[in-house]
Amino acid sequence: MNEKTIATIALSDQGFADLQAVLREAAHWVEAASVQGADLAVLPETVNLLHRSAHDAPPEHFALEDWRTETAILREAAAKHRISLVLPLLVRDGASLANRFYLLSRDGSELGFYQKQVPATGERLAGVQPAHNTPLRWEGLTLGGGICIDVYFPNSVFDPQMEAGADLFVIPSMTPAGAFLDSCAVLYGVPFVLAYSPWSRILDRDGKELAAGGFRSETLRASLGSPMQQAKINFDAVSLFADFNGEKILALQRHYGPKVRVRFDQSNCLFFVESRSVDLSIGEIMREFGLISRRDYFAQLDPEMATRSSAKNIL
Missing domain, CATH: 3.30.70 (Alpha-Beta Plaits)
Structure with missing residues (x-):
C-alpha cells in the first residue's frame, strides 16, 4: 500500500489587486490542505494571471522574470507546512515565454518543471513556446504532467510520459476536460488530477471521481465552504x-x-x-x-x- 493525499485549490480570477494578494490567498489554502493531511497541493493554471482583470494589459505583461523571488510568500508557506506544491506560472525564459508548472518538495526544493506542450492560439501569438517533457520524480512516484489544452493531445502528451513510467498526471487547467479526462484515466490506468478553478476533479484509475468542486458551486460563490478538494489515492x-x-x-x-x-x-x-x-x-x-x-x-x-x-x- 502506498497512499498519498492530493489536494486541488481553486482560486478566483476576480477581486485580486496584485500578484501578492493572489499568493497570500493561495498560501492560506495550502496551509489548510496541509492541516487536512495533504501531501501535495495543485494550483490552477498560471496563477500569476489571476489579478489580470484589475489591469488593462496583455498576459505577457504579467510574465515573471524571477519567479523564485516573486513567489517567495507562497513557496515559503508551503515549505513551512511541509507540503509539496505544483506551482503553475507564466514565466520569461530568456527572450521567450513559457507556461510551466514547477514541482516543489516538502522542504521547498525544486524537483523540476513541466512546460506546456501545446500552447493555445493566443499563447502562440504572445510568444509562448512549446516543449516536450519527461515525468518528474516525487516521493517515490513518477509524476506526469499536462497543462490545459494539452489534455486533448494524449498521444503526443501522455503516451511518452506513460512509457517513461508515469504513476499519475497533474493538470493545472483553464479547461474542464470533461468526459475526455474520464476516458484518459481508464485508458492509461492511472489517476488524473485536474486543478481547474470552476470545477477541479480528482479521478481514480477507473475514471471515477474521488473529489470534485470549485466556483461553479453556489455555496463557494457565496463565500461559504472551501475551494479545496482532496482525495487519498493508493498508488500500489x-x-x-x-x-x-x-x-x-x-x-x-x-x-x-x-x-x-x-x-x-x-x-x-x-x-x-x-x-x-x-x-x-x-x-x-x-x-x-x-x-x-x-x-x-x-x-x-x-x-x-x-x-x-x-x-x-x-x-
Missing part, C-alpha cells in the same frame, strides 16, 4: 483487463485475503487490484499470479503499441 494498484487475468482473481483473493482489494468494472471489462498491506506490493502480487496490466495486455496484441511500451511500466 493496477488496472487489469478481464481477459487472461480474470480466471486468476478468485485464487488471488483467497491467497491474500484482506491484504488486497479487488473491484470489477463490468462496463469496461476491468479489474482493479490494490495492495492494502504495507508489506505487500502490487508488483509482488502480479509476479506471484502471472498477471499483466491492461496497458501491457493490449500492447502485446498491437505490435505498434508494443514497440512504444516501456518495460518499466506495469500500470
Whole structure:
C-alpha cells in the first residue's frame, strides 16, 4: 500500500489587486490542505494571471522574470507546512515565454518543471513556446504532467510520459476536460488530477471521481465552504483487463485475503487490484499470479503499441 493525499485549490480570477494578494490567498489554502493531511497541493493554471482583470494589459505583461523571488510568500508557506506544491506560472525564459508548472518538495526544493506542450492560439501569438517533457520524480512516484489544452493531445502528451513510467498526471487547467479526462484515466490506468478553478476533479484509475468542486458551486460563490478538494489515492494498484487475468482473481483473493482489494468494472471489462498491506506490493502480487496490466495486455496484441511500451511500466 502506498497512499498519498492530493489536494486541488481553486482560486478566483476576480477581486485580486496584485500578484501578492493572489499568493497570500493561495498560501492560506495550502496551509489548510496541509492541516487536512495533504501531501501535495495543485494550483490552477498560471496563477500569476489571476489579478489580470484589475489591469488593462496583455498576459505577457504579467510574465515573471524571477519567479523564485516573486513567489517567495507562497513557496515559503508551503515549505513551512511541509507540503509539496505544483506551482503553475507564466514565466520569461530568456527572450521567450513559457507556461510551466514547477514541482516543489516538502522542504521547498525544486524537483523540476513541466512546460506546456501545446500552447493555445493566443499563447502562440504572445510568444509562448512549446516543449516536450519527461515525468518528474516525487516521493517515490513518477509524476506526469499536462497543462490545459494539452489534455486533448494524449498521444503526443501522455503516451511518452506513460512509457517513461508515469504513476499519475497533474493538470493545472483553464479547461474542464470533461468526459475526455474520464476516458484518459481508464485508458492509461492511472489517476488524473485536474486543478481547474470552476470545477477541479480528482479521478481514480477507473475514471471515477474521488473529489470534485470549485466556483461553479453556489455555496463557494457565496463565500461559504472551501475551494479545496482532496482525495487519498493508493498508488500500489493496477488496472487489469478481464481477459487472461480474470480466471486468476478468485485464487488471488483467497491467497491474500484482506491484504488486497479487488473491484470489477463490468462496463469496461476491468479489474482493479490494490495492495492494502504495507508489506505487500502490487508488483509482488502480479509476479506471484502471472498477471499483466491492461496497458501491457493490449500492447502485446498491437505490435505498434508494443514497440512504444516501456518495460518499466506495469500500470
